[in-house]
Each structure stands twice: as structure tokens, then as C-alpha cells.
Amino acid sequence: IVHSPKKLPPGFDKKASSNKTQRLVSVCKMYFLDYYCDMFDYVISRRQRTKKVLEYLEQQKQTQNMPTETLNNEWYGYLQKEHEVLRKRRLKPKHKDFE
Amino acid sequence: MSFLQNFHLSPGQTIRSTRGFKWNTGNNEQPQGQGQTQQNGQNSPLANKGQSDFTSNSNFMTTPIKQRGTNNPSLFNAPADQQQQVTDFNYTPSHQKPFIQPVSGTTVTTHQDIKEIVETTLGSEGVLNQAVKLPKGENENEWLAVHVVDFYNQINMLYGTITEFCSPESCPRMIATNEYEYLWSFEKGRSPVSVSAPKYVECLMRWCQDQFDDELIFPSRRDGVFPDRFIDKVIIPMLRRLFRVYAHIYCHHFNEILELNLQTVLNTSFRHFCLFAQEFNLLRPSDFGPLLELVTELRDR
Numbered sequence: 001i002v003h004s005p006k007k008l009p010p011g012f013d014k015k016a017s018s019n020k021t022q023r024l025v026s027v028c029k030m031y032f033l034d035y036y037c038d039m040f041d042y043v044i045s046r047r048q049r050t051k052k053v054l055e056y057l058e059q060q061k062q063t064q065n066m067p068t069e070t071l072n073n074e075w076y077g078y079l080q081k082e083h084e085v086l087r088k089r090r091l092k093p094k095h096k097d098f099e
Numbered sequence: 100m101s102f103l104q105n106f107h108l109s110p111g112q113t114i115r116s117t118r119g120f121k122w123n124t125g126n127n128e129q130p131q132g133q134g135q136t137q138q139n140g141q142n143s144p145l146a147n148k149g150q151s152d153f154t155s156n157s158n159f160m161t162t163p164i165k166q167r168g169t170n171n172p173s174l175f176n177a178p179a180d181q182q183q184q185v186t187d188f189n190y191t192p193s194h195q196k197p198f199i200q201p202v203s204g205t206t207v208t209t210h211q212d213i214k215e216i217v218e219t220t221l222g223s224e225g226v227l228n229q230a231v232k233l234p235k236g237e238n239e240n241e242w243l244a245v246h247v248v249d250f251y252n253q254i255n256m257l258y259g260t261i262t263e264f265c266s267p268e269s270c271p272r273m274i275a276t277n278e279y280e281y282l283w284s285f286e287k288g289r290s291p292v293s294v295s296a297p298k299y300v301e302c303l304m305r306w307c308q309d310q311f312d313d314e315l316i317f318p319s320r321r322d323g324v325f326p327d328r329f330i331d332k333v334i335i336p337m338l339r340r341l342f343r344v345y346a347h348i349y350c351h352h353f354n355e356i357l358e359l360n361l362q363t364v365l366n367t368s369f370r371h372f373c374l375f376a377q378e379f380n381l382l383r384p385s386d387f388g389p390l391l392e393l394v395t396e397l398r399d400r
Contacts, residue, residue, distance in 0.1 A: 008354050015263045016358060024260045025359050031256050032364045035249070043230045050235050079236040084321060086237065090245040091319050 042089070046082065053078050188357050190349045192392050195276050227367075231375045239379075240325040243334050244317055246375055251307050251337075253368045254344045257361070258300055261348065264355045270296035275346035275389040296347055303340050310337070330381070338376060339386050345369050346389050370397050 015021055057075060060066045233242050258265070273281045273296045282291035283302050294302070310316050316326060316333055326332070348356065348365065356365050373394050376382040387394045 008358060009264060009269060012264070012355065012358065016355070018263070021260070021263050021359070024262075025361065028256045028260045028361065029364060032253070032368065035253070036367070039249075040226065040230060043234070046234055075236075082234070082236070083238055083241060086241055086245055087319070087321075090241075090248050090317070 049082070187354060189351055189353045190390070190393065191276055192278075192389055195278060227371050227374050228378075231371070231378045233378075240329050243330060243379065243381075244325070247334055247337050247341075248311060248317075250341055250368075250372055250375075251304070251311070253372075254341055255304060257348065257365055257368060258344055260359060260361060261352050261355055262297065264352060265296050265300075265347075267295035267297060270347070270351060272296070273299035273343070273347065275343065275350040279346070279389045281340075281343050296351075300344055300347075303344070307337060307341070330379075335381055338372075338381055342372070342382065342386060342390075345372065349393065350389055366397075373397055 053075070057071050061068075061071060231246075233239060272293050273283070275281075280293065281299060283294050283299050284291035285302075310333065314320070314323065316329075318324060345365075345368075349369075353362075353365075356362055377398065384391055
């Protein structure tokens, strides 16, 4: 497949080798690499945080005999913080300097 | 399947001969690769009996068989450099292929070939499926909102790389294969009109951006809440439209994407998009229109 001549629009090579296209292509690749690294990092570390919190709450329940209400409040407080972090991710300025 | 291939159909009848999809092959005179010119006018079904493209399954591209001149008279007049068999990687669903295809050397056929391509171009298998799942205890609206913004940015990036090749001249209509055209409605109540692909993408991106900037739809403050029926009214319409940019790229610019070596990025992004839509039941099969077969292929692997 690599050696197959492909059907390309007229003037493709010239446009493809132009600085503008080359720059856009490398920016695009970098963007995706960065995005997926960041995304996986977020998903994994968030799961680890949640796991720790749940373990902590479970432990408190067993040893301290904390009332369920307190435990629930702590859990919701944690979720609220995570929620804010996630919202910030949506709002963070992205790749605006490339435009 | 070969039974269907040899079956006689009168002109005008169509048949979905296979659920697999194939590369376009070089029998297309049009410079843009859109438009599946059916050059079968002279081919009687009898003459092509048994010459279904399934026969060249295993050794595609290695054994160029000379096309018989009578099958394709326009090749006769073409300059020498155009006589070479040229492969068009732009995606066309199988039901859009001409019913009987003349034998040619570079036929890439069946699932096997596309599978190879997808497998070699896709990186993280199985990881994306996990990553789209809603984190424990998270608000679903927020999770979807974050993702829609991400996909918007990804598509912006992907389309940005081919803006040089997607002009009002090359793509005067926003189409994905010949079967699908997407129209843009400039004013509420007015009927949507046909615009060029770059114009459509521009309008679409601005439309998305306007909603992202609207505090009532995508709240940015800590205490901001999402509107009622946010998923049905905002998320789904947005994803439906963003999908069309993927469709246009796959169907009409995949050659260029391959040449620019961006197929990994495009496939990963699109797969992520599909898995996400599937996880939350956001798009129906009909929304995938021209790429339905590709979506099935990505999902089932």
C-alpha cells in the first residue's frame, strides 16, 4: 500500500510541501499527542484519587464508627471538588495561539 | 456473495452487494475523486460475468492487469502519465460502488484490507473505551460538555490541516459521497441552502463557538448549571453536525490525509468520537450515514 500511487488533487505536492501546510500538520500532530497524554493522565489519576477517597471512607466507617451522614457529606464534598476541576478543563484556553 | 455479484440486474436497480467497504480504484476520470463515475455503459453484465472484484482479493496491487481499452475509452485519450493505475483511498460505502466493476490491477477489496489499514494506524486499543466512561459520581452533563469541546477542538485541528485542499472550487458542496449532502440554515425558519464545504465548516464552527460562549448553555462559573434537557437540545445536535466534518474528510480528503501521514490521528480521533457517542447513546445509526460501515468496523474490532 505504501508504494501505491495515490489519487491526489492537482497541485497537491506543491501545497503539501508548503511551509504553511507543514506547520499545520506538525501542530496538529503535537496537539493530538498532547491531548491524549493529558486526557489519559487525567482519567487515570482521577480514578486513583476516587479509589483512595473510597478506601478512606470505608476505613472511617469501620474503625471510627462515623455516622453515615458525615461520610456522605465528605463524599459529596470530594465530588464537588472533582467537578470543579473538570469544569476548569473545559474552560482552559486551548491552542488559541495557533490560529 | 458471488452469487449476488453475477446476478443480472436491470439498469437503475441497486443492490447492497456487500457490507464490507472497499477503496475506490483508479477507474475514475474526475480529478477530485468525488463522484463515482459509472463507466459501465459499455459493459454488458455478461462480459463481466465472474469478474467480480472478489477475485483479486489476496494479491491486490501486486499484479496490475492491463485494463482492456474497450472498457474505458476515455483512458485512450488520456495523457501517458494518467494511464497509470491510480488508487483512490477516499472512502465510499460499498453500496455506492458500481454494480459491476471492470477488472483492474489495484482493486483493494473486502474487510481484510481495511482491517489491516485500521490496525496499523490505530494505537491505543481498548484504552479509549475505558477513557470515555463517566467517572464515578461525576455529573453527566459536565462530562459530555467537556468532551464536546474536546471534539470541537480536535476537528478544528484536523480540518485545519487540509484547508489548503478543501476550497470552494474543490468542494463546492458539503457532501460525503454522492449520496449525502449537508445543507446549512442561515436563519431560523428559512429553508437550508447548499453551501461549499469550507463555508459549511466555517458556519458550523462558529455556531458551536457561540454556544460554548453562552453562559446559559455552557456555564463557566462554579455555580452555573446546565439548561434543561441539555443533552437532547445541545449535545446531540452538536455531535451530529461535528460528525459531518469527519464524514467529509473521510470521503473526500482521505488521500491527502494519508499523504500527510495524519491517518493515525484522524482514526484515533474518530474512533474516540464513536466510542463516546456509543457510550452515552448519543447518535443513532442513521446519523452515521455515509460512514456507517466504517463505524461498525471500528466498533467490532
